[in-house]
Amino acid sequence: MKVTVVGAGAVGASCAEYIAIKDFASEVTLIDIKEGFAEGKAMDLMQCASLNGFDTKITGVTNNYAATAGSDVAVITSGIPRKPGMTREELIGINAGIVKSVSENLIKHSPNVIIIVVSNPMDTMAYLAHKATGLPKNRIIGMGGALDSARFKFRLAEALGCPASDVDGMVIGGHSDTGMVPLIGKAVRNSVKVSEFLSEERMQEVVEATKVGGATLTKLLGTSAWYAPGAAVSAMVQAIALDSKKMFPCSALLEGEYGLNDISIGVPCIIGKNGIEKIVEIELSEAELAKIQESAVGVKATNALLD
Ligand SMILES: NC(=O)c1ccc[n+]([C@@H]2O[C@H](COP(=O)([O-])OP(=O)(O)OC[C@H]3O[C@@H](n4cnc5c(N)ncnc54)[C@H](O)[C@@H]3O)[C@@H](O)[C@H]2O)c1
Numbered sequence: 001m002k003v004t005v006v007g008a009g010a011v012g013a014s015c016a017e018y019i020a021i022k023d024f025a026s027e028v029t030l031i032d033i034k035e036g037f038a039e040g041k042a043m044d045l046m047q048c049a050s051l052n053g054f055d056t057k058i059t060g061v062t063n064n065y066a067a068t069a070g071s072d073v074a075v076i077t078s079g080i081p082r083k084p085g086m087t088r089e090e091l092i093g094i095n096a097g098i099v100k101s102v103s104e105n106l107i108k109h110s111p112n113v114i115i116i117v118v119s120n121p122m123d124t125m126a127y128l129a130h131k132a133t134g135l136p137k138n139r140i141i142g143m144g145g146a147l148d149s150a151r152f153k154f155r156l157a158e159a160l161g162c163p164a165s166d167v168d169g170m171v172i173g174g175h176s177d178t179g180m181v182p183l184i185g186k187a188v189r190n191s192v193k194v195s196e197f198l199s200e201e202r203m204q205e206v207v208e209a210t211k212v213g214g215a216t217l218t219k220l221l222g223t224s225a226w227y228a229p230g231a232a233v234s235a236m237v238q239a240i241a242l243d244s245k246k247m248f249p250c251s252a253l254l255e256g257e258y259g260l261n262d263i264s265i266g267v268p269c270i271i272g273k274n275g276i277e278k279i280v281e282i283e284l285s286e287a288e289l290a291k292i293q294e295s296a297v298g299v300k301a302t303n304a305l306l307d
Pocket residue numbers: 006007008009010011012031032033034037077078079080081082091095098102117118119120122143144147175223224225226229
C-alpha cells in the first residue's frame with residue numbers, strides 16, 4: 001500500500017512515523033510546500049528504520065504531486081494549527097484554500113485514492129474535500145472522533161484510576177470545543193457502565209475535559225498536539241490497509257443518518273479497504289440526539305463560511 005501524507009509538519013510527520021513503525025505500508029510519501037522540509041523529515045524518519053525495525057520506504061518531495069501518483073490513501077494535514085486562545089474554526093480563512101487545492105491535486109494523480117482529512121476546522125474541511133473532488137462519499141474520511149475518543153478514554157481511565165485498556169467509550173459530533181458529544185451514558189469499564197463507579201458530577205468533569213482536550217494541549221504546547229493525532233490517523237490507515245472493518249467515529253458525509261443531511265460530522269463508521277464501508281446508526285437517547293443535532297448547527301454555520 002502507498003500512503004501520501006500532505007504536510008510534513010508536526011501531525012504529518014507523526015502520522016508517517018506511526019505508519020512506518022507499524023510496518024503495514026510499503027511506501028509513505030511526504031509532501032510539503034516548504035522547500036526541502038518533507039525531504040528532510042523523510043530522511044530523518046528513514047534513519048529510524050534499522051533502529052525501529054521497519055521496511056516501509058519513506059520519501060519526501062516539495063510540492064511535486066507526480067511523486068504521489070498511485071496512492072491508495074492520502075492524509076491531508078497541510079495548513080496552519082491554532083495558537084492558544086483560538087478556536088479551530090478561526091483557521092478556515094487560510095486552511096480552506098489549502099485543503100481545496102491539495103484535494104484537487106491528489107485526485108489528479110491518484111484517481112482511486114481514499115482521503116483522510118485532518119486539517120482544521122476538520123468537519124468543514126472534509127465537507128470541502130467532498131465538494132472539491134466529487135469523490136464517492138466512502139472515500140473521504142474526516143479524522144477527529146478517533147482522537148477525541150482516545151482522549152475520552154484517557155480521562156475516563158484517570159477518573160476511574162485504571163488503565164485506558166480497561167475502558168471503552170466513543171465521542172461523536174463535530175470536532176470542536178463545544179460540538180463534541182462524548183457518549184458518557186454508554187462508556188464502560190470492562191462492560192460495566194462507568195456510572196456504576198463515578199458520580200454524576202465526576203462524569204460531567206470527564207465530558208468537559210474531553211471536549212476541550214485539544215485546547216488544553218494547545219495552551220500547554222503553544223501549538224496543537226501531534227502524537228495522539230498521528231496515532232489516530234495511523235490506526236485508521238491500518239484499518240484500510242488490513243481491511244479490518246474496525247469501527248471508528250469519523251466525519252462522514254450524511255444523507256439522512258441521525259436526521260442530518262449535506263454535512264460531514266462525526267458518527268460511528270466501519271472502516272475497511274473501501275474507506276467508510278458503513279455508517280452505523282446507533283440508538284441514541286433523546287438528550288444525545290439533541291446534542292448531535294445542536295453540534296450539526298455549529299458545523300453548518302462554519303460550512304456556510306465557505307460560500
Ligand atoms: N483533526 C484533528 O484531530 C487534528 C489534530 C491535530 C491537528 N490538526 C490540524 O492539522 C493541521 C496541521 O497541524 P500541524 O501541527 O501538523 O501544523 P504544522 O504547521 O506543524 O504543519 C503543517 C504543514 O503544512 C504545510 N503546508 C502548508 N500549506 C501546504 C500546502 N499547500 N501543501 C503542502 N503542505 C502545506 C506547512 O509547510 C507545514 O509544514 C492543522 O490545521 C491542525 O489544526 C487536526
